[in-house]
Amino acid sequence: MANIGFPKGFIWGTATSSYQIEGAAKEDGRGESIWDRFSKTPGKVGDGTNGDVACDHYHRFRDDIALMKSLGMQAYRFSIAWPRVLPSGRGKVNPAGLDFYNRLVDALLEAGIEPFVTLYHWDLPQALQDEGGWTQRSTAEAFVEYSGVVARSLGDRVKKWITHNEPWCTSMLGYEKGIHAPGIKDFRSALAASHHVLLSHGWAVPVIRAASPGSQVGITLNLSPAEAASPSAADYDAFRNHDGYFNRWFLDPLYGRHYPADMVADYIKAGHLPAEGLTVVKPGDLQAIAVPCDFLGINYYNRAVLRSDKVPEAENHPRTVFLAPESEWTEMGWEVHADSLRRLLTRLHLDYAPGKLYVTENGASFSTGPDAQGRVRDDRRLAYLRDHFLAARKAMDAGAPLAGYFVWSLLDNFEWDRGYSQRFGMVWVNYETQQRIPKDSALWYRDVIKANAVSEP
Numbered sequence: 001m002a003n004i005g006f007p008k009g010f011i012w013g014t015a016t017s018s019y020q021i022e023g024a025a026k027e028d029g030r031g032e033s034i035w036d037r038f039s040k041t042p043g044k045v046g047d048g049t050n051g052d053v054a055c056d057h058y059h060r061f062r063d064d065i066a067l068m069k070s071l072g073m074q075a076y077r078f079s080i081a082w083p084r085v086l087p088s089g090r091g092k093v094n095p096a097g098l099d100f101y102n103r104l105v106d107a108l109l110e111a112g113i114e115p116f117v118t119l120y121h122w123d124l125p126q127a128l129q130d131e132g133g134w135t136q137r138s139t140a141e142a143f144v145e146y147s148g149v150v151a152r153s154l155g156d157r158v159k160k161w162i163t164h165n166e167p168w169c170t171s172m173l174g175y176e177k178g179i180h181a182p183g184i185k186d187f188r189s190a191l192a193a194s195h196h197v198l199l200s201h202g203w204a205v206p207v208i209r210a211a212s213p214g215s216q217v218g219i220t221l222n223l224s225p226a227e228a229a230s231p232s233a234a235d236y237d238a239f240r241n242h243d244g245y246f247n248r249w250f251l252d253p254l255y256g257r258h259y260p261a262d263m264v265a266d267y268i269k270a271g272h273l274p275a276e277g278l279t280v281v282k283p284g285d286l287q288a289i290a291v292p293c294d295f296l297g298i299n300y301y302n303r304a305v306l307r308s309d310k311v312p313e314a315e316n317h318p319r320t321v322f323l324a325p326e327s328e329w330t331e332m333g334w335e336v337h338a339d340s341l342r343r344l345l346t347r348l349h350l351d352y353a354p355g356k357l358y359v360t361e362n363g364a365s366f367s368t369g370p371d372a373q374g375r376v377r378d379d380r381r382l383a384y385l386r387d388h389f390l391a392a393r394k395a396m397d398a399g400a401p402l403a404g405y406f407v408w409s410l411l412d413n414f415e416w417d418r419g420y421s422q423r424f425g426m427v428w429v430n431y432e433t434q435q436r437i438p439k440d441s442a443l444w445y446r447d448v449i450k451a452n453a454v455s456e457p
């Protein structure tokens, strides 16, 4: 059993997002978000729940910070609820909303925990959705206004900024598949949304830098390390299309390479785009999106194995096929495959050469709860995290400039369309009493952080 060390200064933390934990949905002038509207629309969230109360973090943040401190967390990635700050999306600022985040940041710094702030983790003000949401360029403009307001308020103390969490989910889950808010099912709208999200990132970066001198700014993508199920040309093409749709569609423009031409051609051929291509792209947009960033954030959960013969007629994309029946699966139905994290980080380093990488999310849904003694023996989560930490370490040996790792999530929380049925937390939450119990994985993580090392199994 070897002890695998991480470089000095490597940052260990944990991540959450506003709608998933805060609750207090109607307090202190918070406006309505698309997730309030969506979760209250019958049939949208599996267990019929919503984020009205969630983990009540809005009222309990001091206790939650004390808990993080006791676990030795060095950094905390959280998101700002746009409708708390600008209840109508733009225009009038709600000072009480900003105050909350100021108190949160101050309490974190007092506890010696570095804040990593995500500006957009999916809770768009409903007022902007009423104008078309991310299908509209005006939403990108509103995002820049919002980013400036937040950065001017927190930017003297917050030095790590993430513009967007997972643009693929915002655009494709929200506007193509319709399983996330705003629940639209129209691929052309999804492609427009993806462009406006990326554009808003590119426009916001210089605004954040100006308001928060000396800060580092980046974006977080959820990437899908993919492989073809066989060496056949058809399977390779299914892989190419999946990689283009999930990964290159976002990476290429961010790294100055325009939208991938093969994908634009696929979409024109399939009738998803007009013959002229991506007409939402205006002169200057691609230069704006390719603004150099300080880091790239990666959220990793699972891989995809592609087979051409599994392309369902009715879908736009090849289906993911998991080939290994002996694989382990989390309760989300996601295959556990740590080595794909190594492959992903190594590929990013070789193909895009980001100056710095963070794993901004990685974790697993297992519902293991307290035993008779009140202890939560979540050994499967613990093993999942250990294997993924070790895989990331191997990518670092191959040159990937990984500077930190954020476990998803600190707390069990509202898992979007799955409601409270999925538990990703290192800390158990009793939703009736709001009691928190650190699971075995949290106590093990505390030891990892302390040693800055992971023991091999």
Ligand code: FCB
Pocket (backbone or CB within 6 Å): 017, 020, 165, 166, 169, 222, 299, 361, 408, 415, 416, 424
């Ligand atoms: C990611 C989201 C995060 C959480 C995890 C499980 O896609 O960013 O909010 O839901 O999945």
